[in-house]
Amino acid sequence: MQPTKTATLSFDGKSIDLPMYSPTAGPDVIDIRKLYSQADVFTYDPGFTSTAACESTITFIDGDEGVLLHRGYPIDQLASKSHFLEVCFLLLYGELPSSAALEDFETRVTRHTMVHEQMHNFFRGFRRDAHPMATMVGVVGAMSAFYHDSLDINDTWQREVAAIRLIAKVPTIAAMAYKYSIGQPFVYPRNELDYASNFLSMCFAVPAEPYYANPILARAMDRIFILHADHEQNASTSTVRLASSSGANPFACIAAGIACLWGPAHGGANQACLEMLKEIGSVDRIPEFIARAKDKNDPFRLMGFGHRVYKNFDPRATVMKQSADEVLDLLGVANNPLLQVAKELERVALQDEYFAEKKLFPNVDFYSGIILEAMGFPTSMFTPIFAVSRTVGWISQWKEQIADPNLKIGRPRQLYLGETTRDYTDIEKR
Numbered sequence: 090m091q092p093t094k095t096a097t098l099s100f101d102g103k104s105i106d107l108p109m110y111s112p113t114a115g116p117d118v119i120d121i122r123k124l125y126s127q128a129d130v131f132t133y134d135p136g137f138t139s140t141a142a143c144e145s146t147i148t149f150i151d152g153d154e155g156v157l158l159h160r161g162y163p164i165d166q167l168a169s170k171s172h173f174l175e176v177c178f179l180l181l182y183g184e185l186p187s188s189a190a191l192e193d194f195e196t197r198v199t200r201h202t203m204v205h206e207q208m209h210n211f212f213r214g215f216r217r218d219a220h221p222m223a224t225m226v227g228v229v230g231a232m233s234a235f236y237h238d239s240l241d242i243n244d245t246w247q248r249e250v251a252a253i254r255l256i257a258k259v260p261t262i263a264a265m266a267y268k269y270s271i272g273q274p275f276v277y278p279r280n281e282l283d284y285a286s287n288f289l290s291m292c293f294a295v296p297a298e299p300y301y302a303n304p305i306l307a308r309a310m311d312r313i314f315i316l317h318a319d320h321e322q323n324a325s326t327s328t329v330r331l332a333s334s335s336g337a338n339p340f341a342c343i344a345a346g347i348a349c350l351w352g353p354a355h356g357g358a359n360q361a362c363l364e365m366l367k368e369i370g371s372v373d374r375i376p377e378f379i380a381r382a383k384d385k386n387d388p389f390r391l392m393g394f395g396h397r398v399y400k401n402f403d404p405r406a407t408v409m410k411q412s413a414d415e416v417l418d419l420l421g422v423a424n425n426p427l428l429q430v431a432k433e434l435e436r437v438a439l440q441d442e443y444f445a446e447k448k449l450f451p452n453v454d455f456y457s458g459i460i461l462e463a464m465g466f467p468t469s470m471f472t473p474i475f476a477v478s479r480t481v482g483w484i485s486q487w488k489e490q491i492a493d494p495n496l497k498i499g500r501p502r503q504l505y506l507g508e509t510t511r512d513y514t515d516i517e518k519r
């Protein structure tokens with residue numbers, strides 16, 4: 090990559106020239122890698138609001154225009170025309186597949202859906218009331234103890250196998266975490282089913298009777314997977330990249346991503362949002378909650394609202410809202426009270442000066458919880474389903490990073506404000 094411009098930084102009577110690069114889309118980037126060695130200063134950017142930590146060709150977001158592209162393809166086109174495994178192929182390999190390539194990829198993923206039988210015992214070590222995310226962090230991390238033949242990150246073929254294994258097995262692990270939490274037997278994957286139907290089957294089938302996955306619900310599930318598949322350098326993806334920069338194995342890195350995703354400011358927002366909608370309960374209580382969200386002295390925030398990058402609208406939320414209408418209609422619950430509260434809350438918030446001024450719009454999680462609950466999932470499964478979808482994004486970004494010849498261990502600097510050197514005081518003198 091060749092610099093396209095130069096930025097000049099002046100301070101303390103010094104002047105430093107810094108190379109600049111122009112991306113294919115998005116703002117120009119100032120290269121500060123040599124700043125410390127040349128000028129003896131650090132930059133300060135907690136939360137990485139202005140810092141690019143890597144080069145990437147996978148996903149692009151224009152937050153001001155509400156644009157999300159995977160390998161150049163708009164998310165609404167992928168959600169309406171594609172299906173999850175094709176999107177996985179696109180994210181992993183960069184292009185839409187031919188029919189033969191897609192069939193081969195689907196076969197490879199499908200043939201890896203079972204987990205090592207010994208893993209069943211591993212699940213049984215957890216308390217039944219463990220949150221499925223807690224179980225997932227543990228079991229996905231433990232994959233590195235079960236699949237020794239795909240741990241060598243320097244071997245291209247092993248990296249490929251690890252990627253396929255993760256995309257194939259994380260749904261099985263999420264479904265097993267759910268089954269374990271409700272005391273039902275684990276349901277083995279059914280390889281004649283598509284990816285989404287198989288996930289529904291592993292979650293909702295019981296050995297006592299046949300299970301039929303409704304194709305419209307399977308389509309809605311598939312769309313939820315697509316909408317969460319990747320999202321550029323978000324917190325959990327950056328966690329995966331940082332973990333992997335030390336050379337850690339892929340299963341350990343994805344477990345780190347799952348841990349980060351769990352937080353309510355990130356993937357945990359879908360659970361928190363539905364709990365909030367239930368707490369609000371009826372449209373007449375909306376003004377009270379809007380007032381709380383605006384109150385600086387109240388920690389309450391409108392869950393499912395706001396985004397670090399989207400300052401116009403979240404294009405995934407638009408598709409999700411349509412899906413919510415379709416699914417609830419299909420299930421004959423179009424008058425679902427939570428959907429009514431959600432729609433009215435969105436309407437009121439979008440007209441409110443506070444939300445307009447801060448550019449706060451519904452994000453992907455505002456409507457996803459309503460769909461997932463209508464499909465029969467408990468709130469505790471919302472974030473695990475997000476993790477199932479995002480696994481492909483994490484592993485695509487991981488593969489991209491490992492193949493980058495410029496890879497360095499991630500090691501941020503700090504603005505130190507603590508004590509300088511002082512002498513140790515013996516305990517009797519303190």
Ligand code: ACO
Nearest residue numbers: 353354355356358382390391392393394395396397447452
């Ligand atoms: N409700 C009320 N006020 C909010 C909200 C909200 N949901 N989100 C942001 N604000 C306010 C903040 O109080 C802050 O106000 P101030 O400038 O007066 O201090 C301002 O808007 C900017 O907010 P920040 O937290 O600084 O913005 P940031 O980019 O760091 O945070 C975040 C983004 C974490 C998503 C935030 O909007 C939030 O907490 N939203 C609710 C949780 C949520 O829905 N998370 C899902 C994100 S999408 C995803 O992970 C799939």
